[in-house]
Amino acid sequence: MRSLPTRAQAVVVGAGQAGLATSFYLRRAGLVPGDDFVVLDAAESPGGAWPRMWERLRLFSPSTASSLPGWMMPPWDDRTHGYPPRAHVVGYLTEYEKRYSLSVLRPHRVLAVRRADEDPDGDLVVEASTSRIATRAVVSATGTWESPFRPSIAGSDLFAGLQLHAADYRRPEDLAGRRVVVVGGGNSAAQIVAEVSTTATTTWVTRRPPRFLPDDVDGRDLFAAATARLRALDEGREHGGVGGLGDIVMVPEVREARDRGVLDEVRPMFSRMTPTGVAWPDGREELADVVIWCTGFRPALRHLAPLGLRGPDGRVAVDGPSGTQAVEEPRVFLVGYGDWTGPASATLVGVGPSARATAAAVVGRLHAGPAGG
Template identity: 70%
Template sequence: MSDEQAAPVPSRYSEARQEFEVDVVVIGGGQAGLATAFYLRRAGLVPGRELVIVDAADRPGGSWPRMWHGLRLFSPAGFSSLPGWMMPPWDDATRGFPPRDHVVEYLTRYEEKYDLHVLRPHRVESVRRADEDPGGRLLVTADGLALSARAVVSATGTWDRPFWPAYPGMRTFAGRQLHASDYRQPEEFAGQRVVVVGGGNSAAQILAEVSTVAQATWVTTRPPRFLPDDVDGRVLFTTARARIEALEQGREHAGVAGLGDIVMVASVKHARDRGVLRANPMFTRLTAGGIAWADGTTLACDAVIWCTGFRPALGHLRALGLRTRDGHIPVGGPSGTRSVGEPRLHLVGYGDWTGPASATLSGVGPSARATAAELTSR
């Protein structure tokens, strides 16, 4: 089906309660959901009829519109694209590393280009089995929406489940605490004393921004690992691809994690030049007015920004009873994304456990392609 021949949305979509049967439901309209839908569409499923994408957000772009304003990719647009259509280039003094809004615009145009008919905003509340028939249908329910599907692809990512570690004194700290998912721009911390917690890219980039307007202190659970200045997303892309090939051949490969944790984007380099990238050991508790270490050292602060990562957003799958103690759902099959306990369910884009580098723009393609191939072969 060509781009010009995209099918119209059936009239039942405009009913007060949308109830219909489809072949595949993709839950999540971000990068993983769009990439999977692209391959399903290319395999012959008609978006809006046989294939339905349901998204909780009120606008396109997945989690990207909710990320902080100054976020930039680690690599040029050509190394940050979804299958089928290259991200338009971004050229400026940052060596062409696109900002957040450029990614949002790209994802918006991507779903328009392939006429994917994303239904939003509909937050999926549950996925459950219609009956005891292992070859039967799965029921997907959301506010104002009920679907019956032969198969479901969960592509909800992790942004909706920020991880907060537990430290003594968190409830008594009188200042502001926020997770990186709630951080937007440095100006709101102007003139304050801010502690940034975390040893990854989010912490380094947020520290670099906040330190331009505030007195910023960085704390990490272990010394941060910086990549060489000449390593950016292009090298990470190549390394991730090499890991995928190695794993397919049964060989071990450390992947991107073997290179380091923090990419030296322009803002982080500037922070280094200003002497900001000095990490302190992790504190042991919070006090009413700040933080304290085990040796009795204290530091007063006005805010703590927790850059402590995310967990898979899988609450909508609870009724299927598939999660293990580590919070993941075991997957396998030819695609590596099919649920072991429920073969009608696939999980795409949650990280290495559902496919190497699958939580990235450039890395989700192989998992999406393999998922679509396995679904359509059945």
């Protein structure tokens, strides 16, 4: 573990795709990684959250539409027709760090970001697990993986089986021969249903019927539609957005599950859990050994708690030219948490524009001097 400096002009918290993209643009603007700015990451190895995701996860866009700024992801051309697996993404992010000499410091978990004093143009202090760094700007790029969301369901504490979030799930062989209920209507749920159903009796539960995209539509189309919608709204025009397209990309594993008939029966959300399974309002019950919650994530922002920036919705209000600058603390920028910090900014291909705008805003703030804003 490399020791931390006591001071840097800027600190990037997190070395996943958002932190790397922002660091790329800071470097391109002339700041020296490891000197002018430092990148702190809590993980033992590169790749952001990707090494911790389930083993057979696939991107739902080809590599040409899943790349960070500066260097295109190498192609993946196996039987999945170009949808890269998790390991391919980890390798790409690992090489990306090296390619641009981003000097990521790990493992250093950031515990808190505080104001050094009452001076609004003074320093912030980044408290890591081993040291403290004084800085003039903080880019928070910690993503959402460490804050999995699970809805509150009556009787969940009574269920005697195993409850997993998608963040905890690893491989279908671990659940072989068991009765599994998968909860959620998005891409993660569909992919997990597809593979778990090869080894276990699987029931798929969603709040509303899942919407499947046509076989020839993938993440590229979703990103294009989302971008067009936000551009239209900025210009005062109406746009239907992605709603009419569907939600679930038919990657090969999901198509294969459809052909097996696995996706034909989808049950509505149950109302409670029992010691032995789940139950619906009409009295129906389903025995279950395992429930997998594919119910999303919330922004991982605990380190910003001392600044008091989060609103009732759990988000930090952002604005400024970059669209990522905290309204209540302009020395803090947030990148990669979802559309509220930039269109599709939680995706590999979508984080680039907000990372570029954030880096420009950080550099502008540093050049303006302590009295600048």
